[in-house]
Amino acid sequence: MELEVVLFYVFAGVTVGASVMVVAQGNPVYSVMLLIASFGGLAGLYVLLDAPFTAVTQIIIYAGAIMVLFLFVVMLLNVPREDAAEAGRGHPLNPPGARRLGMVLAVAFLAELGWAAWHVSTRQTGSLAAVPPGDVSSVGQIGRVLFTEYALPFEVTSILILVAMVGAIVLARRESQ
Amino acid sequence: MDPVFIAQIALVLVIFHALLLSAAGMVWAERKVAARLQQRLGPIYVGPAGLLQPFADVLKLFFKEELRPLAADRILFYLAPIISAAAAFSAFAVVPVGPPTDFWGLLPEEIPLHVADVNVAILLVFAITSMGVYGIVLAGWSSNSKYSLLGGLRSAAQMISYELSLGLALASVLVMANTLSLQEIVNSQAGYWSVFGVETPIPRWYVFPQIVGFLVFMTAGIAETNRAPFDFPEAEQELVAGYHTEYSSMSFAMFFLAEYINMVTVAAVSTNLFLGGWHMPLLPESLGFLWFLLKVSAILFFYLWVRWTLPRYRYDQLMQFGWKVLLPIAVINVLFTAAGVIYFGA
Numbered sequence: 001m002e003l004e005v006v007l008f009y010v011f012a013g014v015t016v017g018a019s020v021m022v023v024a025q026g027n028p029v030y031s032v033m034l035l036i037a038s039f040g041g042l043a044g045l046y047v048l049l050d051a052p053f054t055a056v057t058q059i060i061i062y063a064g065a066i067m068v069l070f071l072f073v074v075m076l077l078n079v080p081r082e083d084a085a086e087a088g089r090g091h092p093l094n095p096p097g098a099r100r101l102g103m104v105l106a107v108a109f110l111a112e113l114g115w116a117a118w119h120v121s122t123r124q125t126g127s128l129a130a131v132p133p134g135d136v137s138s139v140g141q142i143g144r145v146l147f148t149e150y151a152l153p154f155e156v157t158s159i160l161i162l163v164a165m166v167g168a169i170v171l172a173r174r175e176s177q
Numbered sequence: 178m179d180p181v182f183i184a185q186i187a188l189v190l191v192i193f194h195a196l197l198l199s200a201a202g203m204v205w206a207e208r209k210v211a212a213r214l215q216q217r218l219g220p221i222y223v224g225p226a227g228l229l230q231p232f233a234d235v236l237k238l239f240f241k242e243e244l245r246p247l248a249a250d251r252i253l254f255y256l257a258p259i260i261s262a263a264a265a266f267s268a269f270a271v272v273p274v275g276p277p278t279d280f281w282g283l284l285p286e287e288i289p290l291h292v293a294d295v296n297v298a299i300l301l302v303f304a305i306t307s308m309g310v311y312g313i314v315l316a317g318w319s320s321n322s323k324y325s326l327l328g329g330l331r332s333a334a335q336m337i338s339y340e341l342s343l344g345l346a347l348a349s350v351l352v353m354a355n356t357l358s359l360q361e362i363v364n365s366q367a368g369y370w371s372v373f374g375v376e377t378p379i380p381r382w383y384v385f386p387q388i389v390g391f392l393v394f395m396t397a398g399i400a401e402t403n404r405a406p407f408d409f410p411e412a413e414q415e416l417v418a419g420y421h422t423e424y425s426s427m428s429f430a431m432f433f434l435a436e437y438i439n440m441v442t443v444a445a446v447s448t449n450l451f452l453g454g455w456h457m458p459l460l461p462e463s464l465g466f467l468w469f470l471l472k473v474s475a476i477l478f479f480y481l482w483v484r485w486t487l488p489r490y491r492y493d494q495l496m497q498f499g500w501k502v503l504l505p506i507a508v509i510n511v512l513f514t515a516a517g518v519i520y521f522g523a
Contacts, residue, residue, distance in 0.1 A: 029253065029318060036311070053357075056300040064307030065337065068314070072333050075318050075326070139297070139357055 015041030201231040253319035258431035261312025265438040275466030320423035328419025343397035345507035363454030
């Protein structure tokens with residue numbers, strides 16, 4: 001096998017394996033660390049796709065900044081185990097119908113996965129090859145597109161994040177009034 | 178075998194061991210500088226001028242018993258120092274230490290003097306150092322001790338706050354250099370500044386137009402490496418030793434190693450970004466790494482000097498300073514730099 005193929009399977013294995021373990025084991029701090037490992041695997045896949053800039057931003061933003069906040073919150077709550085699922089039907093985190101809703105969502109997700117796999121396997125690869133390589137990794141190119149073609153979505157996203165931040169501050173400081 | 182390949186492997190080994198040695202050297206320098214600033218002698222008995230003191234310390238740590246609190250989380254407790262040390266070492270991999278060289282004709286072609294060639298090098302350094310914070314946070318949590326936990330939480334909050342200013346100070350240099358590769362950033366600093374077409378004797382380093390960015394970068398760098406006056410994660414008067422309270426023997430040594438290597442990395446990166454890397458008049462280009470070493474040592478001495486001169490801030494002052502002073506200055510600096518680059522045309 002070529003080195004790139006081997007590396008693809010290694011990174012894909014890390015990504016999928018860590019993601020499964022995030023939900024499969026019960027310790028929230030371990031879940032956070034496994035999610036970081038999963039993001040690391042994803043960054044490796046981006047490098048294989050010749051997009052080092054995307055890979056590095058993935059690490060800085062998701063694995064670096066956002067997951068530190070996750071870990072922060074998990075550590076402050078200091079919950080040793082997630083035992084809501086074992087607590088039975090009376091638990092507030094286990095409302096009636098939650099399992100049924102989860103079942104419906106899981107079936108929808110599996111159907112979507114199957115459709116995606118079928119779609120990719122039957123599609124012509126020509127449309128992907130038409131994109132000139134190297135375009136996605138140029139920082140200048142990304143910046144120009146972000147501030148011209150996608151300026152409105154970019155600004156709307158930033159306002160959305162600002163609203164979330166203001167909301168969090170309002171919720172956190174409510175008791176002082 | 179291909180001599181270029183052998184040279185590159187040798188370079189990896191040399192840089193790895195140079196980092197280890199630099200950590201030992203920094204421990205010695207820290208104790209000597211501290212002693213001199215306080216009118217003491219510092220280590221003088223082990224080796225000439227106490228130079229072998231750090232090696233004696235390492236031997237002592239090596240033979241100490243490895244203790245672990247009974248209630249600690251076993252996996253994360255041992256993983257945390259490894260994350261810290263690994264992040265510290267790998268961040269240096271993309272930092273160039275000198276111009277590409279063929280070692281005075283020894284090699285058939287020139288090789289660049291850094292371990293890995295990445296075209297987003299500066300962002301990679303940033304990404305890997307942001308991974309290093311997990312070592313500290315996990316050490317704090319897994320030790321199951323209130324001092325460790327507080328140290329870890331403080332560290333997370335502090336690093337998030339100062340990473341922003343660090344990144345923005347970085348951005349202002351990137352805007353001027355128009356590249357993310359450290360090698361190219363250094364090369365764009367060769368020669369002299371010319372003001373309105375007249376050549377001046379000022380070297381073309383970014384520290385002169387970016388003096389504000391340089392000061393922000395240095396300040397945030399001190400906070401990122403958890404050095405005094407921002408050493409809250411291990412503030413000994415309040416938290417015993419902060420996140421590494423429960424660590425002993427080589428696990429403790431790994432945190433120690435990571436802290437000093439991080440200092441060296443920040444100093445090397447700021448040399449490359451602001452002080453022209455290996456560029457300097459007088460010496461020929463092939464001896465550029467000597468200038469690089471000299472500049473890095475000067476910045477490291479500045480770190481030691483600051484630590485033993487300034488008292489620690491209060492925690493709320495640290496947060497106020499980071500968010501209300503340093504961050505606005507960095508943002509305004511980036512805006513002015515971008516406007517200047519557009520107006521004068523790079």
